Amino acid sequence: MAPPHIGIWIAAFLTLACFTFLYKDNPFFRFAESLFAGVSLGYYVGIVLNQTLMPNLFEPMGENFGLNWDLVVPGLLGVLLFMRYVTKFGWVSRYALAIYVTYYIGVEFTRKLHGEVMPQLGRLIRPITSLDPATLVSSVYIAGVLSVLVYFFFSKEQDAVTKRISRLGIYFLMISFGAAFGFTVMGRVALLIGRLNFLILDWIYPTLGI
Amino acid sequence: MAGFFDRMLTLDRRWIFLFVFLSVAIPIIIPIGLPVTTTGSTRSAFEFIEALQEGDIVWISFDYGPSSAPENDPMAEAIMRQCALKKLRFVVDVLYPLGGLQLANNAIGKIAEEFPKLRYGVDYVNLGYKDGAAAVMRRLGEDIAGAFPTDVNGTPLAQIPMMQGLKSLRQVKLVFTAATGLIGEWWITQVHSQIGIPVIIGPTAVSAPKYYAFLNSGQLVGMLGGMKGAAEYEKLLRGRYPQMAKFYKTTRDFTATKGMDAQTVLHTIILMFILLGNYAYFRQRAKAARA
Numbered sequence: 235m236a237p238p239h240i241g242i243w244i245a246a247f248l249t250l251a252c253f254t255f256l257y258k259d260n261p262f263f264r265f266a267e268s269l270f271a272g273v274s275l276g277y278y279v280g281i282v283l284n285q286t287l288m289p290n291l292f293e294p295m296g297e298n299f300g301l302n303w304d305l306v307v308p309g310l311l312g313v314l315l316f317m318r319y320v321t322k323f324g325w326v327s328r329y330a331l332a333i334y335v336t337y338y339i340g341v342e343f344t345r346k347l348h349g350e351v352m353p354q355l356g357r358l359i360r361p362i363t364s365l366d367p368a369t370l371v372s373s374v375y376i377a378g379v380l381s382v383l384v385y386f387f388f389s390k391e392q393d394a395v396t397k398r399i400s401r402l403g404i405y406f407l408m409i410s411f412g413a414a415f416g417f418t419v420m421g422r423v424a425l426l427i428g429r430l431n432f433l434i435l436d437w438i439y440p441t442l443g444i
Numbered sequence: 445m446a447g448f449f450d451r452m453l454t455l456d457r458r459w460i461f462l463f464v465f466l467s468v469a470i471p472i473i474i475p476i477g478l479p480v481t482t483t484g485s486t487r488s489a490f491e492f493i494e495a496l497q498e499g500d501i502v503w504i505s506f507d508y509g510p511s512s513a514p515e516n517d518p519m520a521e522a523i524m525r526q527c528a529l530k531k532l533r534f535v536v537d538v539l540y541p542l543g544g545l546q547l548a549n550n551a552i553g554k555i556a557e558e559f560p561k562l563r564y565g566v567d568y569v570n571l572g573y574k575d576g577a578a579a580v581m582r583r584l585g586e587d588i589a590g591a592f593p594t595d596v597n598g599t600p601l602a603q604i605p606m607m608q609g610l611k612s613l614r615q616v617k618l619v620f621t622a623a624t625g626l627i628g629e630w631w632i633t634q635v636h637s638q639i640g641i642p643v644i645i646g647p648t649a650v651s652a653p654k655y656y657a658f659l660n661s662g663q664l665v666g667m668l669g670g671m672k673g674a675a676e677y678e679k680l681l682r683g684r685y686p687q688m689a690k691f692y693k694t695t696r697d698f699t700a701t702k703g704m705d706a707q708t709v710l711h712t713i714i715l716m717f718i719l720l721g722n723y724a725y726f727r728q729r730a731k732a733a734r735a
Contacts, residue, residue: 256461274542281541286575341578349633349663357661375660414653417670419714420707421515421649423468424671427706428514430468431698 238440246437249429378406449724460717467713471705478708480701485659486676489644489666493523493618494684498531500617501610503641506538506548507577507627512648513547516622518674518700519646520551522681523620528559528567529685533606535616536570537592539577539627548572549596558691565604572596577627578634584613585639614639618665622646628655632663646673671707674700 238246251266291309294302314330317323358379362369384396385403392400438444493502504523508516527534536552538544552570556562564570571592574580583591588611589601601607613619619641621631628645636643642665647655649670658664668677678701682688691697 257458278542281575285541285573290575345578345630345633345637349637350658353637353663354657354661410653417649417652419711420670420672421512423707423710424515424649424703425511426464426468427472427671427703428698430465430472430706431514431703434469434472435698 236440237443238437242437242440246433249433377402382406449720449727452720452724453728463713463717464710467709468706471709472702475702476705476709478705480672480675480679480704482676482680483669483673485664485667485669486673487666487680489668490526490677490680490684492642492644492665493526493530493532496530496532496617500532501615502527502532502534503613503616503619504534504536505619505621505623505627505631506536506544506551507540507621507623507625507631508547508648509540509543509624510547511542512624514698514703515648515671515674515700516624516646517547517551518671518698518703519668519677520548520620520622521554522674522677522700523622523644523646524551524555524568525558525688525691526681526685528555528562529688531567533566534568535606535610536568537580538571538573539580540624541573541575545573545596565599566606569604569606570596578630581613581630581635585635586612588612613641616641618642618644620644620646624648624651629658632658636663644668671700671703675704 248266248269251262254260255263291305295305295309311330311333315327318327358372358375360372362372381399381403383403385400385407387396390396496502502523504520504527506516506520524534526532536548538548548570552568556564562568572595574592580591588607592601594600595604595607610616613635619631619635621628621643623629623631623645624647628647628651631643631645635641643663644666645655645658645664646668647670649672652667652669652673655664655667655669659667668674678699691699
């Protein structure tokens with residue numbers, strides 16, 4: 235087994251530095267935290283520059299401006315966003331922002347409606363043709379969706395009936411939050427497992443020659 | 445005993461951290477091999493791929509980064525192993541910007557080593573990373589070469605034998621996305637809804653609950669929820685293909701099945717602390733009420 239290379243040692247040191255926060259705040263943790271934030275930002279800037287701006291904006295315009303002149307418009311919109319840092323012309327950035335917001339509303343609207351709301355409503359609204367376990371499950375879905383909708387209906391003061399229905403909605407919400415929390419714990423533990431696997435299998439074992 | 449419960453209420457949380465650390469580290473050093481039970485969503489994903497014919501194309505999207513690699517890596521690797529065993533061809537793309545490409549390259553390298561007969565460009569292709577996930581998906585449905593003019597090595601798609609007949613995502617039999625965040629959802633709400641291609645998702649455990657709605661509405665063929673889902677898939681794979689056991693038996697490599705040992709031990713510890721803490725709290729409250 236080859237001894238771990240310098241990259242493994244650095245990664246192990248930074249992992250341990252992050253773990254030291256569990257004992258108490260200290261300079262090692264602060265160093266690792268700042269380094270991580272800086273490297274992440276630098277990496278992302280590099281990715282955007284090399285993977286987005288270069289191949290989609292600068293290279294096409296440089297190669298054949300006559301054919302790709304229309305790219306000037308999104309390029310300018312991007313530049314306009316940064317005008318918010320110039321006090322006098324800050325208002326100009328709102329135009330670019332307005333176009334982006336409008337674009338995403340258009341894209342998301344169809345995607346949400348066509349890809350999420352309609353198919354799931356379709357699953358909810360099924361004809362009850364027989365009394366079987368599937369019908370029972372469907373009834374639970376219907377009860378859950380309607381009671382949660384009633385809980386979130388704030389336009390009218392609740393009366394004795396809607397109060398009870400919204401109470402049922404709270405139970406459904408609590409169950410879903412509980413399931414989400416359980417999954418979140420599992421997800422976070424998985425990350426810890428990943429880090430300890432790295433420390434033990436990639437760093438400690440090779441260092442000890444195991 | 446009363447002193448023990450009083451101490452529980454003022455227990456320094458660093459003791460709990462130590463318990464957590466030990467309950468994860470010990471099963472990694474000494475694997476226990478606790479049993480893993482499979483769920484319907486994982487089984488349906490597995491059986492769907494089993495039902496595909498030799499030569500069919502599966503699209504595998506690496507939509508995650510190092511922050512969720514312990515969960516997503518085993519899923520992606522298990523799916524690629526199944527494709528290799530079934531002689532399915534697979535195309536890999538990366539839509540997650542932060543480190544996704546490195547993870548995809550590592551996983552492909554590992555699978556290529558395990559299956560030396562796999563030929564790049566004939567049995568599998570790595571298209572690399574492309575920015576703008578939603579726009580890329582839309583383009584893939586019309587023209588793959590428009591979204592990815594070259595593969596990860598810079599070779600034009602027209603020169604890659606496997607890609608010569610593959611022009612659109614519509615020709616693919618299945619999309620598998622190992623995903624963190626929103627990108628996985630877009631494969632369902634955009635690609636499946638508009639093109640109709642079956643989608644299997646391998647989300648992180650944090651995202652898994654929301655995908656049950658898509659599963660119930662029939663928009664997903666199957667789901668591998670977090671590390672547990674990956675461990676289930678590994679079990680199904682080992683069960684159907686006994687020759688796979690060698691990849692999952694080693695104590696040196698990380699597998700989701702091994703991770704589930706630590707998950708189980710740690711969850712038991714967490715539950716124990718929750719029960720003890722609550723008992724101590726209610727006990728003290730009852731004592732205060734009596735006083």
